[in-house]
Amino acid sequence: MVDPIPHLEALRRSPLAQLTDALAAGSGEAVALAEEPFLTMVSVRVEPSSAAAGRIGQVLGFELPQRCGEVAAVGHHAALWLSPDEWLVVSTAAPAALADQLAAALGADRGQVVDVSANRTTLALTGERAREVLEKGCPADLHPRAFGPGSAVTTTLARIPVLLWQTGPAEYRILPRSSFADYVARWLLDAMREWAGAQAR
Incomplete structure (x- = not known):
């Protein structure tokens, strides 16, 4: 009998596959955004x-x-x-x-x-301006005195419930529900424009 798993893996599509090019184009040295799918x-x-x-x-x-x-x-x-x-x-x-x-x-x-x-996908937001991008739409106190590497909170981003996890001094992981991932990613790309200088398509 043929193992069906390789065939199913070939059909697997991440929640943000349609934004792969936009995420790359909207990223820069000061702040970058990428999906880490299938964790x-x-x-x-x-x-x-x-x-x-x-x-x-x-x-x-x-x-x-x-x-x-x-x-x-x-x-x-x-x-x-x-x-x-x-x-x-x-x-x-x-x-x-x-x-x-x-x-x-x-x-x-x-x-x-x-x-x-x-249930969720993972967005990696990195760079020296990452916290400033998040602060445009996240009500949690993200100042280093209150939130730092090795911390994670349930909060909202652009009014969407997310799990926000800081993994490094300028590195964050944002875990939205898969159904909200496209909206959250596009919002982040828009919030990044003043530093990345690229528009999401």
């Missing part, structure tokens, strides 16, 4: 002090973060705190394999592990 995302809900949380941490290679806005990351995996008993695991590992491993770690204990990889 694995797994929603994890578990009692933070439970044995199941400990087993999940062993699979990931780190303890689940315990504070609002905190991110824990090692190797291919990162866990973003969403609420006292909820995390989003973002990874470059295969989605089914990671979800199965985390579900096995949860076992029969109370909680939930769900592969939500198709």
Whole structure:
């Protein structure tokens, strides 16, 4: 029997495939925007002090973060705190394999592990003007005194709910729902124009 997976992978299309050229044209030295498609995302809900949380941490290679806005990351995996008993695991590992491993770690204990990889895409906004671009439409305090590398918050950007994750001094990852990704990307391109000097098509 022929394995159907290669055929399905060939048909796979990212939420922002239609904007690939526009993202490249709208980027410059001061600020750049690109899609990082098809990252694995797994929603994890578990009692933070439970044995199941400990087993999940062993699979990931780190303890689940315990504070609002905190991110824990090692190797291919990162866990973003969403609420006292909820995390989003973002990874470059295969989605089914990671979800199965985390579900096995949860076992029969109370909680939930769900592969939500198709629910969002990831936009990488980088450059010395990246924070200024975000501040045009994000109500969160993004000043370094309040928000820095290794932080992630649920907020809005141009009135669209997003998960905003700062991965470096001038590097951000923006995770909108796939259905809103086109709007968010076009808004960002417009907000970048004064520095990048290119218009989205």
